[in-house]
Amino acid sequence: MNNVQNKKRANKSLPFFFKDEFKVFFVIIFFSTILLISTFTFDKVPPILNRGIQPATFPKGLLVLIMFLTTIIYYLSFKNPWKKEKKLPKPFFLTIISFILFVVISKTLDFFLAISVLSIFVSYNWGEKRVFYLLLVGIIFPLVVFIFFEMILGLRFPPGIITNLYYY
Amino acid sequence: MMAPFFSSKLLVVLLFGTLFGLILGVLPGLGPTTGGALILPFTMTLDPLSAIVLLTSIYCAGTYGGAITAVLINTPGTPAAAATCLDGYPLAQKGEAGRALGMATVSSTVGGIFSVIVLVFFAPVLAKLAYEFGQPEYFALAIFGLTMLASIGEGSPIKNLIAGAFGILISTIGKDFMTSIDRFTYGINELSVGIGFIPVVVGLFAISEMLTQSTLLNQVFKRVALKAVKLPSLDDYKKTWKTILRSSGIGSFIGVLPAEGGTVASLIGYSEAKRFSKEPEEFGKGSIEGIAGAEAANNAATGGAMVPTLALGIPGSATTAVILTGLIIHGVRPGPDLFREQPDFLYGIFGAMLIANVLFFIFGFFGAKLFARITLVPNKILWPMIFAVSVCGTYSLSQSIIDVWIMLFFGVLGFFMRRFGFSVVPVIIGLILGELVEGTLRQSLVIFDGNWLMFLTRPIALTFFILSLIALAFPLLRSKKQKN
Numbered sequence: 001m002n003n004v005q006n007k008k009r010a011n012k013s014l015p016f017f018f019k020d021e022f023k024v025f026f027v028i029i030f031f032s033t034i035l036l037i038s039t040f041t042f043d044k045v046p047p048i049l050n051r052g053i054q055p056a057t058f059p060k061g062l063l064v065l066i067m068f069l070t071t072i073i074y075y076l077s078f079k080n081p082w083k084k085e086k087k088l089p090k091p092f093f094l095t096i097i098s099f100i101l102f103v104v105i106s107k108t109l110d111f112f113l114a115i116s117v118l119s120i121f122v123s124y125n126w127g128e129k130r131v132f133y134l135l136l137v138g139i140i141f142p143l144v145v146f147i148f149f150e151m152i153l154g155l156r157f158p159p160g161i162i163t164n165l166y167y168y
Numbered sequence: 169m170m171a172p173f174f175s176s177k178l179l180v181v182l183l184f185g186t187l188f189g190l191i192l193g194v195l196p197g198l199g200p201t202t203g204g205a206l207i208l209p210f211t212m213t214l215d216p217l218s219a220i221v222l223l224t225s226i227y228c229a230g231t232y233g234g235a236i237t238a239v240l241i242n243t244p245g246t247p248a249a250a251a252t253c254l255d256g257y258p259l260a261q262k263g264e265a266g267r268a269l270g271m272a273t274v275s276s277t278v279g280g281i282f283s284v285i286v287l288v289f290f291a292p293v294l295a296k297l298a299y300e301f302g303q304p305e306y307f308a309l310a311i312f313g314l315t316m317l318a319s320i321g322e323g324s325p326i327k328n329l330i331a332g333a334f335g336i337l338i339s340t341i342g343k344d345f346m347t348s349i350d351r352f353t354y355g356i357n358e359l360s361v362g363i364g365f366i367p368v369v370v371g372l373f374a375i376s377e378m379l380t381q382s383t384l385l386n387q388v389f390k391r392v393a394l395k396a397v398k399l400p401s402l403d404d405y406k407k408t409w410k411t412i413l414r415s416s417g418i419g420s421f422i423g424v425l426p427a428e429g430g431t432v433a434s435l436i437g438y439s440e441a442k443r444f445s446k447e448p449e450e451f452g453k454g455s456i457e458g459i460a461g462a463e464a465a466n467n468a469a470t471g472g473a474m475v476p477t478l479a480l481g482i483p484g485s486a487t488t489a490v491i492l493t494g495l496i497i498h499g500v501r502p503g504p505d506l507f508r509e510q511p512d513f514l515y516g517i518f519g520a521m522l523i524a525n526v527l528f529f530i531f532g533f534f535g536a537k538l539f540a541r542i543t544l545v546p547n548k549i550l551w552p553m554i555f556a557v558s559v560c561g562t563y564s565l566s567q568s569i570i571d572v573w574i575m576l577f578f579g580v581l582g583f584f585m586r587r588f589g590f591s592v593v594p595v596i597i598g599l600i601l602g603e604l605v606e607g608t609l610r611q612s613l614v615i616f617d618g619n620w621l622m623f624l625t626r627p628i629a630l631t632f633f634i635l636s637l638i639a640l641a642f643p644l645l646r647s648k649k650q651k652n
Contacts, residue, residue: 024588028330035337035352043349052613055344055351058606062337069330076326085587088383095382099576102559106569115559119552126385126548137552145556152213155564 020085021077028070036063094125110160115142181218182520185225186527192226193233194539195550197381199246200230201596202373204490205366206557208497209564216498217516223491224517225524228280228470230487231430232528233539235272235463239265240540248430248466251438255451255458262454266398271456272463273532274400275412279464280525282416283423283471287478288518290424294479295504303615304623307608308632310601313426313482315636317594318643325643327590335598336605338363345603346610358570365493367562367575368599372592374558375579378551380586385547397536400456408460411441419465423472429485429593430466430473437465471521478502478514482601486593489600 017023042056098121106114120138128134149155150166157163192203204223211219234249239256252272259268301309317332318325341352342362353359400408415437422433441461442451451458473484474491481502483489495502500513507514531539562575582592616622623629 020588038352038354042351045347045349052346052610052618055347055349058609059337059340059351062333062340066330066333066337069326069333073324073326073330082589086383089385091382091385092379095379096580099580103573103576106572111563111569115556119556122382122555123548123552126382126551128546128548133549137549137556141553142556145560149209149560149564153209153564155560155567157563158569 019077020082021074025070025074029067032063032067032070036060036067039063091125095122098122098125106158106160110162111158112142112146112162113160178218178221178516178520181214181222182225182523182527185222186229186524186531189226189229189231189524190233190236190528190531190535190539191542193230193245193249194236194542195545196237196243196245196543197377198374198554199234199487200227201369201487201490202377203230204487204494205369205373206554206561208366208490208494209561211494212497212565216495216500217513219494219498220491220500220513220517221520223494224474224521225527227487227491228467228521228524229528229531231467231470232273232276232280232463232532234466235276235459236269236532236536236539237543239268239272239459241543246430248434248469249462250431251434251462251466252459254438254462255453255455258452259454259456259459264454266396267400267404267456268454268459269532269536270398271400271404271408271459273397273529273536275408275415275460275464276467276532277525277529278412279416279419279466279468280470280528281522282413282464283420283468284518284521284525285471286420286424286468287471287474287521291475291479291514292507294475295507298480298504300628302612302626303608304612304626304629305632306604307612308623308626308629308636309426309480309482310605310608312632312636312639313476313601314598314605315639316426317597318640324589325640328594331585331590331592331594332598335595335600336602338368338595338599339602340606345607356570358568363574363599364566364571365489365596365599366565367571368578369490369493369596370558370562371575371578372582372585372595374554375575376582376586376592378555379579379583381547381551395537397533399533404456408457411444411457411460412464414440414444415461415464416468419468420472422465423469423484424475426476426482426484429487430469433469433472434462434466437468438462467525474517474521478506478517479504481604483597486596489596492600 017026039056039060042054044054044056098118101121102114102118105117116138119142120134123134123137128137146157150157156167159167188203188207189200192198192200203226207222207226211222214222231246231248234244234246235252235256237243237245238249238252239260242253242257244250244253256268256272259265314332314336315329317328339362341359343349343353343360344351350360418437418440419430419433422436423429438458438461441457442448442455445451445455445457447455447457469485473488476482476484477488477492479502481492483492492502500506500510558575559572562571563569565571582595585592585595612623613620623633
């Protein structure tokens with residue numbers, strides 16, 4: 001309990017734009033506003049064909065509701081500040097980097113290679129240094145999954161430098 | 169009723185589903201919702217009944233499996249087992265892990281079977297009632313389901329509502345189903361068909377959990393040794409039978425309410441067990457009644473949650489949202505017509521749930537020690553493997569790489585949502601109810617010639633709106649009461 005109070009107190013002493021409450025409020029309002037503006041660019045149904053509401057009306061209503069509720073939680077956070085979250089550790093950022101690597105490799109080189117690279121990268125950075133286990137998660141297991149999906153579900157994976165070796 | 173079970177294939181599916189569900193339940197961070205979403209692509213190779221039997225058996229066994237980890241390592245395998253930790257772990261620390269798990273197994277089984285009976289009797293009644301529903305009533309019902317998100321237990325009520333509204337917003341991406349006008353597609357062709365359910369579920373549950381695990385690598389679990397699971401003694405039965413029955417009733421009722429699930433049921437079951445107990449001071453120190461109250465309630469919610477899912481097409485919990493998707497993928501339309509047109513199919517599901525409850529009792533009783541060992545698989549090995557299955561499973565449904573990227577996006581988003589106290593469950597419920605909400609609203613407005621006040625002239629719709637207001641007011645009243 002004391003720990004939570006200390007965390008809350010620590011959060012209270014920060015300038016408002018560094019606080020989690022403000023960051024969350026800002027991000028939601030920012031993206032909701034962009035989306036709300038984009039709803040004005042949706043095509044409209046001509047009045048003669050229009051039955052009920054326009055296609056943009058419903059999302060507009062939802063976005064306004066989200067913005068309204070977000071404002072309420074931000075307002076309530078003045079009374080009850082959120083507890084400050086711990087700093088994110090290095091493995092978290094490395095995992096995010098592995099996702100970016102996955103997207104780049106799967107788009108440019110090979111889907112299967114992307115899975116292998118991510119698996120080895122994540123496993124290694126999470127502390128696995130034994131070669132056998134790295135090979136297990138990076139090559140043997142993805143290969144089993146690949147063959148399973150390919151044979152049981154008849155799935156055709158996207159072409160790539162390694163996948164093509166299997167298909168052709 | 170049991171005719172479909174003469175098929176050995178179904179029995180194999182049930183056995184596999186129960187075992188797989190138990191493993192998912194035991195592993196913290198996974199669970200029946202993520203597991204169901206991951207296995208959904210594989211169900212395409214099965215007939216509709218086998219597919220849904222697989223998903224429901226995973227649901228039943230996964231809900232129970234969470235108790236094993238809750239008792240032995242003080243970490244709930246599933247959110248629904250959080251209340252089980254409160255007394256399960258202290259009892260295990262006293263050297264009575266076998267007794268704690270025995271009680272969890274028995275009360276889960278009784279709760280589960282009780283809820284299947286509720287399902288068998290109540291679902292057809294609700295389905296019959298649903299014949300009276302038109303578009304305005306379905307709209308009001310969906311709104312009721314969404315407002316129930318305010319009280320799902322995880323996170324603050326307002327944050328849950330924001331997450332629910334966000335889920336509905338995602339459902340509006342793509343071509344408008346009434347006019348074919350593009351919304352939020354920004355010229356990307358792949359988005360015209362909308363965002364699939366599976367990439368969002370796998371992202372929000374599996375990938376965001378992977379990111380969460382990356383922040384917990386230094387966490388050390390204190391494991392309690394387990395010799396064998398013991399059946400409760402006569403004294404324990406005498407002490408807990410009322411609690412088990414009460415919690416079974418509470419769990420089934422909470423499960424029936426749209427969007428509520430095992431987590432809320434177990435918390436209420438636990439607190440009611442404490443309120444009625446002759447030894448409330450023992451709660452939190454290893455009370456056998458506490459374990460019984462929480463476990464009977466969370467498993468009773470499984471059958472209860474299937475009631476609105478099958479009778480109305482409104483998910484009773486996050487896992488039933490996955491089951492609902494499974495039904496739709498396999499061309500089965502849940503709702504009142506299902507009860508009239510395919511009774512054999514429904515009886516198959518009822519029977520499967522009943523057998524799954526018996527099976528997890530047997531597996532749990534004889535195999536808990538083995539299942540507990542699964543938690544020894546290190547995260548650095550387990551999660552890259554789960555990632556490989558998640559990616560291939562997500563890709564397989566529509567063979568689109570965009571779906572995989574959407575999954576990753578929702579994984580990162582889900583991580584930050586959870587970090588800042590937003591539950592991801594409402595997003596799933598909102599996404600699955602989104603089309604129903606918008607569709608019925610727009611069709612109702614066509615019927616009413618644009619007059620919104622006409623909703624209030626429909627008694628059933630009006631009742632649901634009043635219930636929605638109560639659902640919104642309930643968390644406020646509860647927090648005021650807690651403050652007082």
